[in-house]
Amino acid sequence: MLLLWVPVLAFGHGGENHGQAAEPTAAVSYFSAEASSGKYELLLKHGPLAPGRPATLTLYISDYETNAPVDSAALQVSVAGYPNLVIKASKIEPGIFQLRGIFPDTKDYSLMVSLNSKAGPDLLQVSSVKVGTALPGAVLEQPENGAMTGSWLFGVGGVVAGVLLTLLVRRRPKPGLAVSVLVLAAFLPVTSFQKVQAHEGHAAQATAMAASGSFRMEKETQFLYSVLTQRVTSGDFEETVxxxxxxxxxPEGMAAIQSPQSGKLRALQVRPGERVAKGQVLALVEQQINAEEQISLEAERNLVEAEYAAAKVHYERLQRIADIAAQKDLSEAKARFQAAEKNRILYQHNRGSAGAKLVQVTSPIAGVVAPFSYTAGTFVSAGETLFQVTxxxxxxxxxxxxxxxxxxxxxxxxxxxxxxxxxxxxxxxxxxxxxxxxxxxxxxxxxxxxxxxxxxxxxxxxxxxxxxxLPAASGRISVPREAVIQVGGKEAVFVKDNAETVRLRHILKGQDNGRETVILIGLEEGERLIVSSVYQVKTIYLNR
The missing domain is CATH 2.40.30.170 (Efflux pump adaptor protein, beta barrel domain)
Known part of the structure; x- marks a missing residue:
């Protein structure tokens, strides 16, 4: 009986599961239609189009097998049944084309897309280009704001009625009248009338996608992150240990380079981490000599200089009388001068300013010089390791x-x-x-x-x-290792159902050979598996 005091006006109809919380639905901001063949996948997007006015549509073209955007394509677009309608297509970026035209009537049109790219020529029909149709919007009705006002009015009326009833009973006790007033007051509602309406079909798509693990990933995002796919097939799998x-x-790629003699590092010609060639000079070591050796070197230097000077004078004299000099004498003088000049250059190159001998330290292999701590002027001993080249x-x-x-x-x-x-x-x-x-x-x-x-x-x-x-096993479904991820502690992959729908698929893994993984349960042949940018797809799935 108490429930009768609070009347509620309700209207309902089927189509929703009210035992669960409603899934949030994203606002639809565009119309879309798609078509695919064994070569290409087309997705057409457009906003509301008015008949008889210029219309702009966006066409996405990707390779059906790999989902890679079609970079260059010979594209022609026409309207089925309307040969005089002109649709102009222009490329925006790889895989994205803009279509422009005018649709005369309020109806659904079909576009015929003829294209030719790397996969070969093809003709596809994209249906349901909606002209004169408004985008579907939210239809759930909210409770009216006047409900609280009505509740207050009924409450105040009940209080006033109670005061008047008390006065009547005290002044003129009439049991029949009092009972009638009490019965009437009992059936007066003191709460608001709540109008509730339910509509079918609102959360049906979102609920179905959530239950199946599928979610929407817009084509622009797929192109941005280079989301690529490959067709799932069975074949031979190489088992590995x-x-x-x-x-x-x-051994032939490592060299420890030592000083050939004791002396002073005259110059360093490489730096740590530098790549050197085989035979390249790394440093110059100046030989340390005593006084007796110094005198011997001075005498040797004098002999080299004297021979060079004598050979030069003799050769220049014969050149001046070349017309009367014997050719044999001229040739001998030239050879003597050239030999003396080479010996002089060699001596100067191998001796310092004081006549000390300079020894070149070279790399026996090509490679990279390891870090070292030597500096120019450092004294080194014979056999001391100066450099390591790897x-x-x-x-x-x-x-x-x-x-x-x-x-x-x-x-x-x-x-x-x-x-x-x-x-x-x-x-x-x-x-x-x-x-x-x-x-x-x-x-x-x-x-x-x-x-x-x-x-x-x-x-x-x-x-x-x-x-x-090991020897290959046949009839196995194997996928690249990078396609397999973990979601919620379980192994999973992502499969592309259509142009903008991706599905999470839990799997049972088998053997792994370091490059591919066998899938025992969870994948079927012919499905399109996402094999690149899987981490980005997982992030979108978790934040959907």
């Missing part, structure tokens, strides 16, 4: 093979390693030594490989994984 390895310097063009990798995997070594078809930075770069290996020694601590076998490292990405002392490739 992962081995722990360490990068070592190759070449990373070829390095060794020592890997540890567990004893339990030793039998698998007989089935290995190839070896490779991946860069520990996760850049995806892989390197081929050449086995030099097959388990000739073992580690005393864990009894694992040592394998030594030679690796070509032209870019110098592998550094000496770096730890990495070596993959021993």
């Amino acid at each position: 992962a081995l722990f390895g360490t990068v070592l310097g190759a 070449s990373l063009e070829k390095v060794y990798v020592e890997a540890q093979l567990p004893a339990m995997d030793e039998l698998k070594l007989q089935q290995v078809t190839d070896y490779y390693l991946t860069h520990p930075s996760g850049s995806g770069a892989s390197y081929g290996l050449r086995l030099l030594s097959a388990a000739q020694t073992v580690h005393t601590e864990n009894q694992s076998r040592r394998l030594v490989f030679e690796v070509l490292n032209p870019k110098g990405e592998l550094k000496i002392g770096e730890n990495l994984r070596v993959h021993a490739v």
